Amino acid sequence: MTDIKASLITIGDELLIGQVIDTNSAWIARQLNGIGIPVVKRIAVGDVKEDIKAALDEELKHSRLVILTGGLGPTADDITKPFLYEYFNCRSVVNDEVLAHVKELFTRRNRPIQAVNLRQAEVPEGCTVLFNRVGTAPGMWLEKDGAVVISLPGVPFEMMGIMEQEVLPRVKALFSGNTILHRTIITAGEGESIVAERIKDIEESLPAAIRLAYLPSPGIVRLRLSTMGTDEAELTRSVQAAESKLVERLENIVVATEDIPMQHIVGKVLVSRNATVGFAESCTGGYLGHLLTQVPGSGTYFKGSLVTYSNRVKMSLLGVSPEVLAAETAISEKVATKMATEALRILDVDYAVSVTGILSPGGEESEDNPVGTVWMAVAGKEEVKTKRFRFHYDRAVNKEMAAQMALLMLWKFLNGKL
Amino acid sequence: MTDIKASLITIGDELLIGQVIDTNSAWIARQLNGIGIPVVKRIAVGDVKEDIKAALDEELKHSRLVILTGGLGPTADDITKPFLYEYFNCRSVVNDEVLAHVKELFTRRNRPIQAVNLRQAEVPEGCTVLFNRVGTAPGMWLEKDGAVVISLPGVPFEMMGIMEQEVLPRVKALFSGNTILHRTIITAGEGESIVAERIKDIEESLPAAIRLAYLPSPGIVRLRLSTMGTDEAELTRSVQAAESKLVERLENIVVATEDIPMQHIVGKVLVSRNATVGFAESCTGGYLGHLLTQVPGSGTYFKGSLVTYSNRVKMSLLGVSPEVLAAETAISEKVATKMATEALRILDVDYAVSVTGILSPGGEESEDNPVGTVWMAVAGKEEVKTKRFRFHYDRAVNKEMAAQMALLMLWKFLNGKL
Numbered sequence: 088m089t090d091i092k093a094s095l096i097t098i099g100d101e102l103l104i105g106q107v108i109d110t111n112s113a114w115i116a117r118q119l120n121g122i123g124i125p126v127v128k129r130i131a132v133g134d135v136k137e138d139i140k141a142a143l144d145e146e147l148k149h150s151r152l153v154i155l156t157g158g159l160g161p162t163a164d165d166i167t168k169p170f171l172y173e174y175f176n177c178r179s180v181v182n183d184e185v186l187a188h189v190k191e192l193f194t195r196r197n198r199p200i201q202a203v204n205l206r207q208a209e210v211p212e213g214c215t216v217l218f219n220r221v222g223t224a225p226g227m228w229l230e231k232d233g234a235v236v237i238s239l240p241g242v243p244f245e246m247m248g249i250m251e252q253e254v255l256p257r258v259k260a261l262f263s264g265n266t267i268l269h270r271t272i273i274t275a276g277e278g279e280s281i282v283a284e285r286i287k288d289i290e291e292s293l294p295a296a297i298r299l300a301y302l303p304s305p306g307i308v309r310l311r312l313s314t315m316g317t318d319e320a321e322l323t324r325s326v327q328a329a330e331s332k333l334v335e336r337l338e339n340i341v342v343a344t345e346d347i348p349m350q351h352i353v354g355k356v357l358v359s360r361n362a363t364v365g366f367a368e369s370c371t372g373g374y375l376g377h378l379l380t381q382v383p384g385s386g387t388y389f390k391g392s393l394v395t396y397s398n399r400v401k402m403s404l405l406g407v408s409p410e411v412l413a414a415e416t417a418i419s420e421k422v423a424t425k426m427a428t429e430a431l432r433i434l435d436v437d438y439a440v441s442v443t444g445i446l447s448p449g450g451e452e453s454e455d456n457p458v459g460t461v462w463m464a465v466a467g468k469e470e471v472k473t474k475r476f477r478f479h480y481d482r483a484v485n486k487e488m489a490a491q492m493a494l495l496m497l498w499k500f501l502n503g504k505l
Numbered sequence: 506m507t508d509i510k511a512s513l514i515t516i517g518d519e520l521l522i523g524q525v526i527d528t529n530s531a532w533i534a535r536q537l538n539g540i541g542i543p544v545v546k547r548i549a550v551g552d553v554k555e556d557i558k559a560a561l562d563e564e565l566k567h568s569r570l571v572i573l574t575g576g577l578g579p580t581a582d583d584i585t586k587p588f589l590y591e592y593f594n595c596r597s598v599v600n601d602e603v604l605a606h607v608k609e610l611f612t613r614r615n616r617p618i619q620a621v622n623l624r625q626a627e628v629p630e631g632c633t634v635l636f637n638r639v640g641t642a643p644g645m646w647l648e649k650d651g652a653v654v655i656s657l658p659g660v661p662f663e664m665m666g667i668m669e670q671e672v673l674p675r676v677k678a679l680f681s682g683n684t685i686l687h688r689t690i691i692t693a694g695e696g697e698s699i700v701a702e703r704i705k706d707i708e709e710s711l712p713a714a715i716r717l718a719y720l721p722s723p724g725i726v727r728l729r730l731s732t733m734g735t736d737e738a739e740l741t742r743s744v745q746a747a748e749s750k751l752v753e754r755l756e757n758i759v760v761a762t763e764d765i766p767m768q769h770i771v772g773k774v775l776v777s778r779n780a781t782v783g784f785a786e787s788c789t790g791g792y793l794g795h796l797l798t799q800v801p802g803s804g805t806y807f808k809g810s811l812v813t814y815s816n817r818v819k820m821s822l823l824g825v826s827p828e829v830l831a832a833e834t835a836i837s838e839k840v841a842t843k844m845a846t847e848a849l850r851i852l853d854v855d856y857a858v859s860v861t862g863i864l865s866p867g868g869e870e871s872e873d874n875p876v877g878t879v880w881m882a883v884a885g886k887e888e889v890k891t892k893r894f895r896f897h898y899d900r901a902v903n904k905e906m907a908a909q910m911a912l913l914m915l916w917k918f919l920n921g922k923l
Contacts, residue, residue: 101718101720102530102547103543103546103547104543104687104731105530105531106720106729109530114523116520116522117522125521126521127556128521128548128556129548130549131546132545133545162719198699201701201702204698244898267522279579283581284621298518300580302524311518365818370798371798372794372797372803372810373790373795376791376792377791380789380904381901389815390817391818393809394811395809396794396809400808403851403853447801480639480662482799482801484661486799
């Protein structure tokens, strides 16, 4: 079986009115890719039986595996299970294992159990129950005309647990054969079109089975090579050859050859140097510390962040002088430098990065420092480097850009490229 | 025109392999809802012309408005424009205004311009060009058999700008008539099924035109009432009546009657009290400060956060005693209390919240403090309240839960409910 395709159908009005962002589909797609199954389509429909039916009918025309998520909660707006009874023309039965688990969950959490909670143990007769260790709604595996339809809860960590423990091993056993390979090269400092121009001849001579995609994000362009087939050794060889050519050509702007966020890239360098880092943040408000502490094990190199959002705290905690603030405002090279050197001292770290700027209207903007102006400094034991940026977007995007540029600046400093 | 429906098609392999999370669709859906147009389906397809065609054919069967996003970049993997030439059977023409804008953008940013960049000014002949002020790829408005097909770039802030400035005014003018109303009630502290049980009779007696949905998230259950029709006054009256009944019934757990995140809810209370706040964060790593500074104008009440990730910084900056750390570890009531009271003093604020805990394996976990244990304290000028939590999920979810619970604890403290 080497031509298996998958479709994802997410169910819930909240997706269609934009109240919730669908993070499940991306995660599921990555897991299926990992076992060689390409996702060809993702669909979101509302809590409407006819729409779920139409989408499932449509996808079963070309996909042998369809995963539904959502609509399995205990409340009246959750209609996936009634839909499944109708679609597979079966009645509901109580699954004893799930029933015992639901009761145990409520007892353990000391919460009173409602009749609707017990109904979570009802499943379509004949389905394979996919046990949910961390929630009350089990997943369900149903088959129809040689295709597999899987229904999972929409709560992300419940869905993830069932996928990892129950779905992926079964799917892999049933539909094995293909290998999908992706390689990602992360570049920083050049725009998408410049990168494309530099590698034009390599791109044009790539084997037909290899696709190259460009994924730009603030300050970064990711290049992704993708290929799929049955001969894993040959696929690996050809994609590695293409990757090597690209990395060699783009050497001066490559920051990583795996698809990991900037904070992981920086974390790896810090671990390899046995070095520590801290931040002094103003406009990023703690976001730099948040990003770095997303990385498990970051406690070995990240010591802390001094989020000095107000000028008074910049003075009292970091010793920024009132005279400098009055003469040059907080958005200045002098304040950025003082913030970084004081963070270095107070947090007792090898490197400190500071960020101070104005991300959206209504603060200290002026003709010299329009909205989007940000000063940053990186301090080591021997020297301090500073840089001024100007971002042109809204508050949230400007914050994201400032944080990415701060991490990139630290990476360049650590690698002698700043 | 009162039965207009919309579909969204997002284009890009990165969506199907899970490299990128689709945030655009939720945003677009909210905007369309705001002008009375329901989204009935969202589809994601890869960079494959046949798949884009199949999806567009399918959606045009039932939707009079289809918005495509993505695939408009300057590189070879971007195929939406070639697809549009074929689908609408037209040739490409250069739009002079876009051409001048692209040249000006590159000149302003001091970047060399490539031939591929200039090709961004090519559009299908006869389309309405939707000007992109912040990027090089324009949006395009095309019509076919009475339906409208709009193609927009996938870069979020570029898409948003074009939607706001070009698309929404035109769509509103063309398809007006319906009103869609959503009301959201945010509750905290009770599970979804308990909330449902408490309002069972109200839910069962809702008018047929009103739908009630439950949206659970860490510590929070949002109730959403939705209705759609042509008589805005009557819709408003009936949805408000339903809202009042629910709010009255759930009074003790309602934290807000609009769909805003916890940090906005807390921010509003702080503004109304003219009070200031600061944090001392360990395991949340700066995330609390990040959340609060997402709110525009938060500088009036948020002064800073002391992110003391390492125990050494807890001692040196917050005066946590080595003896307490040795005897009770950093995950203790005493350390949480000291962190909050010191943050209150150092940041010179009216209220301070501290968070210290262990979110994932590999740190200070023990039999007494298993993974997921978090201590929090809220300090005011007069008193300190503390609470111990235990979260059961992975590092990222535990961090999210800890931050939400900290904001909720602050909200309760401010309202005398803790």
